[in-house]
Amino acid sequence: xxxxxxxxxxxxxxxxxxxxxxxxxxxxxxxxxxxxxxxxxxxxxxxxxxxxxxxxxxxxxxxxxxxxxxxxxxxxxxxxxxxxxxxxxxxxxxxxxxxxxxxxxxxxxxxxxxxxxxxxxxxxxxxxxxxxxxxxxxxxxxxxxxxxxxxxxxxxxxxxxxxxxxxxxxxxxxxxxxxxxxxxxxxxxxxxxxxxxxxxxxxxxxxxxxxxxxxxxxxxxxxxxxxxxxxxxxxxxxxxxxxxxxxxxxxxxxxxxxxxxxxxxxxxxxxxxxxxxxxxxxxxxxxxxxxxxxxxxxxxxxxxxxxxxxxxxxxxxxxxxxxxxxxxxxxxxxxxxxxxxxxxxxxxxxxxxxxxxxxxxxxxxxxxxxxxxxxxxxxxxxxxxxxxxxxxxxxxxxxxxxxxxxxxxxxxxxxxxxxx
Amino acid sequence: xxxxxxxxxxxxxxxxxxxxxxxxxxxxxxxxxxxxxxxxxxxxxxxxxxxxxxxxxxxxxxxxxxxxxxxxxxxxxxxxxxxxxxxxxxxxxxxxxxxxxxxxxxxxxxxxxxxxxxxxxxxxxxxxxxxxxxxxxxxxxxxxxxxxxxxxxxxxxxxxxxxxxxxxxxxxxxxxxxxxxxxxxxxxxxxxxxxxxxxxxxxxxxxxxxxxxxxxxxxxxxxxxxxxxxxxxxxxxxxxxxxxxxxxxxxxxxxxxxxxxxxxxxxxxxxxxxxxxxxxxxxxxxxxxxxxxxxxxxxxxxxxxxxxxxxxxxxxxxxxxxxxxxxxxxxxxxxxxxxxxxxxxxxxxxxxxxxxxxxxxxxxxxxxxxxxx
Numbered sequence: 001x002x003x004x005x006x007x008x009x010x011x012x013x014x015x016x017x018x019x020x021x022x023x024x025x026x027x028x029x030x031x032x033x034x035x036x037x038x039x040x041x042x043x044x045x046x047x048x049x050x051x052x053x054x055x056x057x058x059x060x061x062x063x064x065x066x067x068x069x070x071x072x073x074x075x076x077x078x079x080x081x082x083x084x085x086x087x088x089x090x091x092x093x094x095x096x097x098x099x100x101x102x103x104x105x106x107x108x109x110x111x112x113x114x115x116x117x118x119x120x121x122x123x124x125x126x127x128x129x130x131x132x133x134x135x136x137x138x139x140x141x142x143x144x145x146x147x148x149x150x151x152x153x154x155x156x157x158x159x160x161x162x163x164x165x166x167x168x169x170x171x172x173x174x175x176x177x178x179x180x181x182x183x184x185x186x187x188x189x190x191x192x193x194x195x196x197x198x199x200x201x202x203x204x205x206x207x208x209x210x211x212x213x214x215x216x217x218x219x220x221x222x223x224x225x226x227x228x229x230x231x232x233x234x235x236x237x238x239x240x241x242x243x244x245x246x247x248x249x250x251x252x253x254x255x256x257x258x259x260x261x262x263x264x265x266x267x268x269x270x271x272x273x274x275x276x277x278x279x280x281x282x283x284x285x286x287x288x289x290x291x292x293x294x295x296x297x298x299x300x301x302x303x304x305x306x307x308x309x310x311x312x313x314x315x316x317x318x319x320x321x322x323x324x325x326x327x328x329x330x331x332x333x334x335x336x337x338x339x340x341x342x343x344x345x346x347x348x349x350x351x352x353x354x355x356x357x358x359x360x361x362x363x364x365x366x367x368x369x370x371x372x373x374x375x376x377x378x379x380x381x382x383x384x385x386x387x388x389x390x391x392x393x394x395x396x397x398x399x400x401x402x403x404x405x406x407x408x409x410x411x412x413x414x415x416x417x418x419x420x
Numbered sequence: 421x422x423x424x425x426x427x428x429x430x431x432x433x434x435x436x437x438x439x440x441x442x443x444x445x446x447x448x449x450x451x452x453x454x455x456x457x458x459x460x461x462x463x464x465x466x467x468x469x470x471x472x473x474x475x476x477x478x479x480x481x482x483x484x485x486x487x488x489x490x491x492x493x494x495x496x497x498x499x500x501x502x503x504x505x506x507x508x509x510x511x512x513x514x515x516x517x518x519x520x521x522x523x524x525x526x527x528x529x530x531x532x533x534x535x536x537x538x539x540x541x542x543x544x545x546x547x548x549x550x551x552x553x554x555x556x557x558x559x560x561x562x563x564x565x566x567x568x569x570x571x572x573x574x575x576x577x578x579x580x581x582x583x584x585x586x587x588x589x590x591x592x593x594x595x596x597x598x599x600x601x602x603x604x605x606x607x608x609x610x611x612x613x614x615x616x617x618x619x620x621x622x623x624x625x626x627x628x629x630x631x632x633x634x635x636x637x638x639x640x641x642x643x644x645x646x647x648x649x650x651x652x653x654x655x656x657x658x659x660x661x662x663x664x665x666x667x668x669x670x671x672x673x674x675x676x677x678x679x680x681x682x683x684x685x686x687x688x689x690x691x692x693x694x695x696x697x698x699x700x701x702x703x704x705x706x707x708x709x710x711x712x713x714x715x716x717x718x719x720x721x722x723x724x725x726x727x728x729x730x731x732x733x734x735x736x737x738x739x740x741x742x743x744x745x746x747x748x749x750x751x752x753x754x755x756x757x758x759x760x761x762x763x764x765x766x767x768x769x770x771x772x773x774x775x776x777x778x779x780x781x782x783x784x785x786x787x788x789x790x791x792x793x
Binding site: 099161226227401 | 459
């Protein structure tokens with residue numbers, strides 16, 4: 001593969017550089033794969049994108065570096081920030097006042113996942129610092145995968161909405177605690193204040209940037225229509241700027257975007273109309289993210305030796321999320337059946353888990369290798385398998401606007417089968 | 421199949437049904453939460469009932485048997501409050517209005533209940549386009565023949581009901597230029613429109629028997645008439661109202677119907693005739709299209725006059741009977757709004773002019789329903 005690329009690099013000298021051509025072609029193939037996967041199996045397009053990324057990664061494609069850094073890191077952070085800003089805007093804080101059990105449900109599933117994965121890894125003789133890092137990685141569900149699956153299936157309903165909210169909140173915890181943990185590894189501290197310091201820095205910077213982002217959007221919305229294309233461009237530009245600034249200041253860019261979305265929803269309870277406008281720009285960005293994540297994750301050192309640990313992490317995580325969602329379901333307004341499908345819809349792991357893992361690996365230095373050895377295959381498997389489980393959960397919950405199996409045979413009379 | 425007997429009911433008693441929209445709080449599109457709402461609502465003891473409707477973003481509430489406008493409001497208020505509380509718990513909102521301004525019919529899903537599935541099989545896409553929201557008012561009648569007489573007298577006031585309740589100017593994201601576009605969706609159904617002009621229950625029974633013999637209908641539920649007899653309740657049911665944006669207006673409209681019915685029973689002010697229906701569809705169209713600015717053709721005299729003027733005249737005629745049934749306050753509000761040309765369709769258009777975003781109009785309509793605006 002590398003010989004082929006070096007021959008190609010000598011033969012072809014494009015103006016924008018060879019990596020640009022490689023990435024453009026990879027995305028083109030991913031777009032075709034995503035379409036074909038959905039057209040012929042009814043599975044989400046994200047599966048096609050991730051498969052192409054996986055194959056590229058396994059074939060030794062060197063366009064993405066691990067641990068994430070440079071332009072690759074920025075692109076993943078930007079795409080995650082866009083998704084999380086929109087997902088944060090779906091969380092009105094007043095909901096938790098009317099239904100505190102949703103918050104209990106979120107904390108229960110996240111805490112249980114973290115604890116269960118940690119203890120499972122210790123039981124498998126994984127060193128404690130590595131187990132702690134893996135627990136943090138496993139905590140994050142993926143609103144990015146879930147929202148793409150929702151978009152593909154044209155889904156709406158209580159299971160869909162709650163799964164997005166719980167996934168977003170788990171991302172909030174993972175990004176905060178993961179960044180703090182990375183800070184602690186880099187600057188070990190003995191006292192309580194010393195241990196809190198990294199958490200406060202991450203949170204402080206992210207809150208400040210998030211608040212600034214939401215205030216600027218709030219000001220813009222005083223004079224601009226949310227349905228205007230220019231408002232969408234402004235939003236994307238502001239998120240891009242905040243992504244670049246936040247990491248530089250020691251905060252978490254996706255966390256800042258998430259908090260920005262939540263704050264804007266509080267300051268501006270009006271309907272969010274720009275997601276429709278974001279359309280293709282957002283789709284290209286997230287598609288690139290899925291390809292990049294799977295390319296990077298596929299570069300992990302696959303071996304039979306770690307397969308048991310990876311399988312254990314995945315199994316324990318699935319069970320812990322299901323039990324946590326179930327425990328907090330009492331009095332939360334959802335049925336037991338819905339709780340089951342919510343926990344299934346929360347199984348994908350993708351870019352946020354990769355960002356947390358990358359941060360922890362970078363901070364851990366030499367100790368980062370064992371973290372990556374288990375985390376990367378787990379992320380890759382759960383990006384692929386998670387998307388399928390989430391799609392299945394949404395169909396079984398009856399919240400998709402189109403039937404799965406009829407995609408191959410044309411749409412059912414009376415049921416919509418529009419291509420998005 | 422023969423027609424069931426007309427049950428006894430206390431004359432002039434009222435029952436109100438309201439079909440309501442369930443919307444999400446993110447972009448205020450319709451949200452498929454009917455089943456969850458029903459599950460939560462069943463935990464609260466309430467007057468009347470809460471039941472599912474054709475598609476799973478709709479819910480229907482109804483009062484029990486009421487004697488006055490204030491009793492209607494007294495029953496609707498706790499139901500509304502319980503609905504709002506359940507909606508808050510699910511992070512959705514409930515709104516009135518005859519149509520959802522920008523929902524897409526093809527995205528709707530039929531509620532999983534045998535009758536709705538059967539209707540969906542029969543009517544195809546029409547059943548999803550039936551995601552429209554109406555208010556039905558039942559009025560108790562002394563006996564079966566009196567019910568038919570009242571039904572045909574009431575038919576002259578169909579334009580009045582339409583104009584006063586109109587709240588569906590927007591369909592699929594566009595201003596239809598109608599105040600009540602909802603009724604255009606009802607017209608697509610083969611058994612919609614007016615009831616046959618028969619004034620005795622025996623004759624009506626013969627008509628029903630002939631219709632069932634054709635296999636086209638099985639029960640009275642298959643008729644989508646603007647007004648239809650409801651023999652099991654001993655009432656007639658007026659079905660042309662759009663669901664208003666507030667329960668106060670819904671109660672006021674019920675008071676208007678009750679006062680009209682009292683006027684008919686006490687004063688027997690006119691005899692209906694088949695010729696009344698010569699202008700029925702025209703008047704109905706005018707009211708749907710122009711609301712309170714419509715032209716009304718008097719079926720008896722053929723005189724053309726502004727509908728608004730005829731509503732005000734009617735309010736004068738029934739004022740004494742409204743007083744006797746405690747509906748004076750409600751009719752006073754209707755009078756004021758009629759005089760100023762204000763109905764819910766106009767309110768929605770004013771909000772749209774101000775906000776330039778239909779989703780925001782929906783959000784404000786939901787706030788209005790819960791009494792916060």
